[in-house]
Amino acid sequence: MKIDLSYTGALMGAPKDLNQNGFAPAFPKNPVTIPKEDKAYTVTFSNEWRTFADAEKIRMEDLYSKTTIDPDDPFSYKPKDQWLxxxxxxxxxxxxxxKxxxxxxxxxxHLKRITDxxxxxxAGGIDLAGGLIRELDSFEAHLEYAASLSALNRFSEKFLTGDAQAGFKDLINGYAKHNRAVVEHHSSLEERFFQARASITVPDVRLMPEQEKEVRITNRLGKSDRILKDELVQTYITFFEGIRNGDDxxxxxxxxxxAFLSNILDQTPLKDREEMKEWLMERTSDTFDRIGSYFVALNDR
Known part of the structure; x- marks a missing residue:
């Protein structure tokens, strides 16, 4: 598959009748007479919209070409717009x-929401359809990885058949390979801060009760194991792929x-587990809501 850097969606296709220089041919500026209310008005067709389309094509190609591209990895061309x-x-x-x-x-x-x-x-590149505000923590990235793979398979089952479906599944495999390398090494800026702070002795300072609780929990999190575990991710995928309708x-x-909580709480002292559980559920609520929303959309009919 040859990636078209100027492609910005099926409903935003670039003009097909380009000349040899890649630009749309100019419309002949012949005047046209239009009757209205018993009067004749003379107008001239403009080529401005075609010029704009040409300029946008060049601009998009230039923006995307600034990313690090691996010719064997189609998703490296548009890493922040993988839906494209x-x-x-x-x-x-x-x-x-x-259709x-x-x-x-x-x-x-569907594709935008699943891959968002x-x-x-x-980092880098452009993002035509991004909706996330807060950086995902490593454990949220693991959840998104599993959920998006399962949702893409569900999309394929719902909308595609035959050769188109087979080729789409090959693309899903490429998406999995591309993103696993990213997810495997990802940790948020806050996580890296928690990890650094947990490794040093902090001077004794007076904190409010909620601040003290936050420091205690995040220090504990900073010492926990955050590596990508294939067995855990496969557990997530198994559950997500069990979704066949809205009730699931x-x-x-x-x-x-x-499963997610068990992985982290097993590394947490018993006395701290309830606090850690509450913190994790609040921390990941947006991620679980987002995942749930794109599965709801996929199974709404």
């Missing part, structure tokens, strides 16, 4: 053919929460 790789594939393979604009927009919206979490882990979503998320 899936969309371009579907566009070229006829996956959108015969009304609303359905195409809906399909692309892992898009946010990448909350039980699956509850099961994932239980």
């Amino acid at each position: 790789i899936f969309s371009q594939y579907l566009h070229e393979q006829g996956g959108f053919d015969g 009304p604009r609303e359905e195409v927009a809906d399909m692309e919206e 979490g892992l898009d946010s882990l990448h 979503i909350q039980p699956a998320i509850d099961a994932v929460k239980k």
